[in-house]
Amino acid sequence: xxxxxxxxxxxxxxxxxxxxxxxxxxxxxxxxxxxxxxxxxxxxxxxxxxxxxxxxxxxxxxxxxxxxxxxxxxxxxxxxxxxxxxxxxxxxxxxxxxxxxxxxxxxxxxxxxxxxxxxxxxxxxxxxxxxxxxxxxxxxxxxxxxxxxxxxxxxxxxxxxxxxxxxxx
Amino acid sequence: xxxxxxxxxxxxxxxxxxxxxxxxxxxxxxxxxxxxxxxxxxxxxxxxxxxxxxxxxxxxxxxxxxxxxxxxxxxxxxxxxxxxxxxxxxxxxxxxxxxxxxxxxxxxxxxxxxxxxxxxxxxxxxxxxxxxxxxxxxxxxxxxxxxxxxxxxxxxxxxxxxxxxxxxxxxxxxxxxxxxxxxxxxxxxxxxxxxxxxxxxxxxxxxxxxxxxxxxxxxxxxxxxxxxxxxxxxxxxxxxxxxxxxxxxxxxxxxxxxxxxxxxxxxxxxxxxxxxxxxxxxxxxxxxxxxxxxxxxxxxxxxxxxxxxxxxxxxxxxxxxxxxxxxxxxxxxxxxxxxxxxxxxxxxxxxxxxxxxxxxxxxxxxxxxxxxxxxxxxxxxxxxxxxxxxxxxxxxxxxxxxxxxxxxxxxxxxxxxxxxxxxxxxxxxxxxxxxxxxxxxxxxxxxxxxxxxxxxxxxxxxxxxxxxxxxxxxxxxxxxxxxxxxxxxxxxxxxxxxxxxxxxxxxxxxx
Numbered sequence: 001x002x003x004x005x006x007x008x009x010x011x012x013x014x015x016x017x018x019x020x021x022x023x024x025x026x027x028x029x030x031x032x033x034x035x036x037x038x039x040x041x042x043x044x045x046x047x048x049x050x051x052x053x054x055x056x057x058x059x060x061x062x063x064x065x066x067x068x069x070x071x072x073x074x075x076x077x078x079x080x081x082x083x084x085x086x087x088x089x090x091x092x093x094x095x096x097x098x099x100x101x102x103x104x105x106x107x108x109x110x111x112x113x114x115x116x117x118x119x120x121x122x123x124x125x126x127x128x129x130x131x132x133x134x135x136x137x138x139x140x141x142x143x144x145x146x147x148x149x150x151x152x153x154x155x156x157x158x159x160x161x162x163x164x165x166x167x168x169x
Numbered sequence: 170x171x172x173x174x175x176x177x178x179x180x181x182x183x184x185x186x187x188x189x190x191x192x193x194x195x196x197x198x199x200x201x202x203x204x205x206x207x208x209x210x211x212x213x214x215x216x217x218x219x220x221x222x223x224x225x226x227x228x229x230x231x232x233x234x235x236x237x238x239x240x241x242x243x244x245x246x247x248x249x250x251x252x253x254x255x256x257x258x259x260x261x262x263x264x265x266x267x268x269x270x271x272x273x274x275x276x277x278x279x280x281x282x283x284x285x286x287x288x289x290x291x292x293x294x295x296x297x298x299x300x301x302x303x304x305x306x307x308x309x310x311x312x313x314x315x316x317x318x319x320x321x322x323x324x325x326x327x328x329x330x331x332x333x334x335x336x337x338x339x340x341x342x343x344x345x346x347x348x349x350x351x352x353x354x355x356x357x358x359x360x361x362x363x364x365x366x367x368x369x370x371x372x373x374x375x376x377x378x379x380x381x382x383x384x385x386x387x388x389x390x391x392x393x394x395x396x397x398x399x400x401x402x403x404x405x406x407x408x409x410x411x412x413x414x415x416x417x418x419x420x421x422x423x424x425x426x427x428x429x430x431x432x433x434x435x436x437x438x439x440x441x442x443x444x445x446x447x448x449x450x451x452x453x454x455x456x457x458x459x460x461x462x463x464x465x466x467x468x469x470x471x472x473x474x475x476x477x478x479x480x481x482x483x484x485x486x487x488x489x490x491x492x493x494x495x496x497x498x499x500x501x502x503x504x505x506x507x508x509x510x511x512x513x514x515x516x517x518x519x520x521x522x523x524x525x526x527x528x529x530x531x532x533x534x535x536x537x538x539x540x541x542x543x544x545x546x547x548x549x550x551x552x553x554x555x556x557x558x559x560x561x562x563x564x565x566x567x568x569x570x571x572x573x574x575x576x577x578x579x580x581x582x583x584x585x586x587x588x589x590x591x592x593x594x595x596x597x598x599x600x601x602x603x604x605x606x607x608x609x610x611x612x613x614x615x616x617x618x619x620x621x622x623x624x625x626x627x628x629x630x631x632x633x634x635x636x637x638x639x640x641x642x643x644x645x646x647x648x649x650x651x652x653x654x655x656x657x658x659x660x661x662x663x664x665x666x667x668x669x670x671x672x673x674x675x676x677x678x679x680x
Contacts, residue, residue, distance in 0.1 A: 025391065030373035031356055035315065069375040069532075070356030072315050088277030089472065089508045090434035092522055126359065126526075127277035128316055131434040132441045141318060149663070 009040045010051060017055040027058060030066060034073055043074040071126070079114045079121035081159055084138040085152075088127030091135040095148075099135050100124065102149030106156055119163060120156070188439050191458050193420065193446045195428050196244075196281070196404040200288030205323050208330040211291040217336055219410035220295050223302055224344040227410075232303040233259060236406070238414035240426030245271055245362075245399030246477065246503045247579070248425075248492040254396065258386040259304040261394035266306035268297050268350075269390060269397040271367055272313040272320070275359040276475030277526065279506035281430040281442055282400035286313070286320040289404065290327035294350070296403035298336065299410060301348045304396050309350030312367050315357065324352060359476075359530035363578045364389075364397050366532065377532045378578035399504070401430055422448030425491030433459045435508040436466065445490065452486040455509060466511040470594070474503025476523045476530075477583030479590030480516065499590045501583070515612035516595040517602050521549045523587035527580065538581030541572040545588060553613040555677075557603035566592060605676035614657050616674050621648050625669035631661035 016036050020029045033056065037048050044067050053060040067073045085091075085100045104110060107120050114121040130136045133145025137152060144155055194200075203210035211217070223232055237252025258266065270293055274282040286293060297309045313321055328350060331337045339347045353371050360366045361376040368390045370376035389395025405427060409417045418426045425447040431454060434440050438460030445454055451471060455461065462468050470480040479500035481488065488498045495502050510519065528542045545568050548561050569585030576582045592599055601607050608616040621631070627645040639655045642648030650661070650670075662670045 025372075028371065028373040028391075031370065032354065035354055035356070066373070066375055070358050072355075072357035089475070089506065089522070090278045090440075092277075093435040093508060093510060093514060093519075125316075126275065126357065127279075129274065129280035129283040131278050131280055131432060134434060134440070 013037055013040055013048070013051065014055055017052070021056060026056065030056065030058060030063065031070070034063070034067060038073060043077050076112075077114065077118065079119050080163070081119060081139050082121045082123065083156075084123045084125035084128070086125045086128050086130070086134070086136045086138070088125070088131065088134075090131035091127075094134040096135040098149050099137060099147045099152050102152055103137075103156070106153050119160070187457055188443070188460070191449070191453065192444050193428050194444045195408050195417075195420075196285060196292075196401050196430055197288070197442065197444045198408065199292065200284055203289065205288050205290055206326055208291060208327070208334060211289070215411060216291055216407070217295055219407035220298050220336060221342055223299050223410060224342055224346055229259060229303045229305065232299060232410070235409060235414045236303070239409045239417040240414075240421070240424070241402065241405055241409065241417065242425065242492065243399060244401035244405070244429065244504070246474065246501065248502055251398065251402055254386060254398070255300065255303055257384075258394050258396040261387060263394050265308075265391075265393045266304055267390045267393055267395045268301045268304065268306045268309040269368070269371070269395055270297055270309070270311040270403055271362065271364065271397060271399045272311055272317075273355045273362045273367060274314060274317075274400070274504065275362040275530075276477075276504045276506050278434050278508050279432045279475060279504045281432055281505055283317050283320055284430075284442055285400050285404050286317070286324050290320075290324045291331065292404045292407060293324065293400060294327055294331045294337065296406035297350060298341065298348050299406050300396055300398070300403070302346050304394075306396065307348055309348065310371055310390065311350065311352045312361070312371055313352050313354060315354045321352060321354070328352070358532070359526075360532045360578070360580050363580060366578065367397070368395065375532075377534045378580075380577065401505075420446050422489060422491050424493060429490065429502065429505055431490075431505045431507045433507050433509070435472075436462055436511040436513075437509040438463045447491045448489050450487050450489050451481065454490065454507070455486070459509070462509065462511050466513065468509070469512050469514060470510045470516065472500075472508040472510060472519070472587070473506065474501040474583075474586075475506045476526050477501060477579065477586055478503045478506070479586045480510070480519070480594060481590075482594045499593060501586070513610060513612075515608050515610040516591045516598050517549070517553055517608070518610075518612045520588045520591045521546070521553055524549060524584070527584035531580065531584070535575075535577040535581060537572045537575035538577070538584065541568055541576075542581070542584050544568060545572070545585065549588065552599065552602045553608070554615040555602075555606040555613075557606075559603070561603055562592060562596070562599050565589075601676075607676040608674045611672045611674050613674075614659065617657055617659075617672050618652065618675060619650050619655060619657070619659075619662060620671050620673065621650060622669055622671050623647065624667050626667055628667070630664045630666065631670065634660045634664040636660065 041048050049060050049063045087096050107115050109122050111124050128138055130143050135147050136145045199214050203214050233255050241251040242248040272282050337349050355361050358376045361370045363378050365379040366376040385395040385397050421427050428444050428446050430442055430444045443458045472480045481498055481500050485498050488494050492502050524546045528546045531538045533539045569589045572585050573582055625647045629644055632640040637654055637656050639651045640648055
């Protein structure tokens with residue numbers, strides 16, 4: 001990420017916060033702000049939390065406490081494709097753990113890690129409410145249903161190919 | 170006349186299907202039938218009639234009486250009578266009150282709240298506006314999971330459209346009543362489905378539960394009197410006002426009135442949402458509505474109520490679905506997740522799965538939940554790893570009962586349920602794991618023995634995949650697995666294209 005880019009992110013976040021703290025009980029909007037920060041920055045870095053702290057007048061320690069409490073907030077950079085394999089009950093009963101194992105073996109990473117090329121991250125999802133399609137995985141905002149170990153590997157390989165073809169001018 | 174036709178369309182189109190024939194739709198009445206992003210569609214389907222009636226003809230007391238008489242109970246799990254909650258919040262004298270919708274649907278395997286918001290978002294807006302009128306609140310908050318992007322988008326649009334049409338905002342429909350609402354996003358913490366933790370989260374804090382009393386009706390969100398109901402509860406309100414309390418209370422059985430939406434999932438032919446009148450039996454919902462177990466497998470158990478619920482066996486299939494009967498049978502109504510488990514599943518492993526979930530979701534505030542569940546999980550892991558000791562099952566029961574009694578919030582109070590109910594109903598499986606080191610269903614990895622059968626053509630795929638070199642064999646000859654070296658990772662099983670590797674679990678001699 002270039003510093004120019006970071007500056008733009010910071011400016012956008014500051015504008016967002018300035019708007020939101022005009023409302024009643026400004027502190028209560030902390031989680032909304034962290035959502036926005038993660039959306040802009042990809043994850044919650046120490047620097048981003050410091051910035052939120054200054055703009056909202058909340059200690060960074062408090063923000064850290066909130067950010068670490070919720071699974072949704074990522075404290076480390078995530079890959080371009082964020083794979084969340086659902087391990088909710090319905091998916092688990094229908095073989096979600098086999099899908100998860102297949103992803104781990106294919107990418108050589110564990111839950112919460114990112115591949116070295118920053119292309120893929122792996123997470124375990126709690127339940128994304130698509131139990132009718134179990135087992136499912138969510139890659140960024142898209143849901144893939146009725147998975148098998150083979151299907152998810154095919155999907156990963158397709159994404160790899162897609163990414164390669166984009167990089168060749 | 171036209172409106173009548175519209176609402177009847179559901180049954181005429183789908184009546185021939187058993188899946189629909191046995192259902193009665195109140196909370197889901199519009200889902201799939203109207204365009205959720207078009208307010209006119211909702212109005213055409215009788216929408217906002219209830220709000221208009223309430224504002225023009227009813228006093229807040231009338232509304233509360235109607236909800237009380239209907240017998241509606243909280244659909245989020247605990248089943249507290251909704252009318253009584255409304256009444257006690259209305260009684261509080263305060264310049265500021267809140268209505269809150271709990272849309273933090275965290276139970277894995279339940280997705281009715283998502284469907285209601287995605288399919289009929291105005292029903293929530295209307296229900297909450299009526300609730301606000303009844304208790305005297307001016308502000309509403311929907312606490313919605315961040316994992317549901319489509320639901321967020323549609324509810325946001327519904328709120329904006331309702332504002333434009335003056336169903337929200339100042340002097341709604343020309344009355345003196347003003348009310349507005351907003352969405353606050355969750356961030357993936359299961360415990361935030363607990364009402365007091367949810368309110369902490371809306372306040373921008375760590376979502377940890379508070380001690381009760383004071384109850385939210387006295388001191389809730391921002392320490393103000395707060396009326397908090399689940400999505401499905403709110404979705405029932407407009408129908409009760411339009412059709413009357415008597416109509417609603419005529420549906421259902423005993424102290425459980427109306428309908429409940431269940432999310433059928435797991436090993437069942439028809440997966441999906443089914444809204445059924447209370448009083449139907451589990452057998453009817455699994456076999457008639459759900460179409461039974463696929464692939465000719467045998468039914469083993471049904472898990473209701475998510476990680477807080479219990480597993481019920483075949484002998485309990487004639488239990489009727491209502492709050493009291495399910496509790497008596499050893500499970501709970503919960504938010505309506507219904508996971509069907511067939512003979513392939515190991516109950517000890519299922520219990521461990523639920524406990525892993527609650528253990529990692531425990532917020533850590535109170536000791537019984539934080540430490541107790543961890544210890545229970547350690548014992549269960551030991552059992553599934555083949556290192557179970559005599560007395561482990563009793564220890565699980567003792568710990569479980571203690572955690573249930575001593576925990577601060579609903580998460581801890583119900584977390585041991587999956588373990589306790591499986592011990593009660595499937596004790597022999599636990600004993601098999603502990604005493605014989607055997608998993609009859611061949612699920613628990615450490616208790617599995619891998620062997621190569623005669624289908625082996627000697628392709629060496631398994632030998633190459635084995636990380637510890639436990640497989641030997643010459644090319645084109647049958648391979649063998651050295652059991653003492655095997656770490657039971659299962660890689661060979663997955664690599665074999667010829668079904669030549671068998672998984673078995675054999676009883677070990679007792680020491």
